[in-house]
Amino acid sequence: MQGLQVLFEDNHLIAVNKPAGVLVQGDETGDRPLGEFVKDYIKDRYNKPGAVFLGIIHRLDRPVSGVTIFARTSKALTRMNQLFKDREIQKVYWAISATRPEPLSGHLVHYIEKDRNKNFAHAYAKAKGDAKRSELDYSLMAALGSHNLIEVKPETGRPHQVRVQLARLGCPIRGDVKYGFPTPNPDGSIHLHCRSLSFEHPVKKEPVMIVANPDEQDEIWRLFKQQWG
Structure with missing residues (x-):
């Protein structure tokens, strides 16, 4: 992986802009995960000998890009995990689809069940078995030809x-x-990007908003660059 983009950093947390195609945590592929690159960065920046503590707070799917936060202390890890569990973290995603949503904005409720053997999720319109209620808000931000930029705010x-x-x-x-x-x-990515995460800092109790831009080298994301602010 070339060039780690650090978005936020203090003694408790570090957030980076994950490139599409990079694992957050190691798996059976043996590919080097993002967490190891972040540990290398911390070792080099702070001249830390030995092992570096780095707690994984949340995971983006491998083909997804965007804001990814790690904890630098066990206290921050515990508290951030609780914030995610309590839905106290506001998440914003950007997605590009070839289809314009109808209606252009709305609230979706489905019941999602993950087949872990096939790494595939099923979404049902009604409650079913162990499927979990899942909600999000979406709105069309911009449309250029067959490319539709949709902002998504998951509640779960x-x-x-x-x-x-x-x-x-x-x-x-x-x-x-x-x-x-x-x-x-061609590169195995999908056009889904975690644009921002907003939350109360787990230790300092101050509001934090972390924002990441999509990949400027991607010609389709680049079509919507005026939306990046």
């Missing part, structure tokens, strides 16, 4: 939630063949 944090709920809306995310887009992106 289910596996693959944004991907499967937009697919159920009829707006599969560009490149996401797992959930119905017809063709993959």
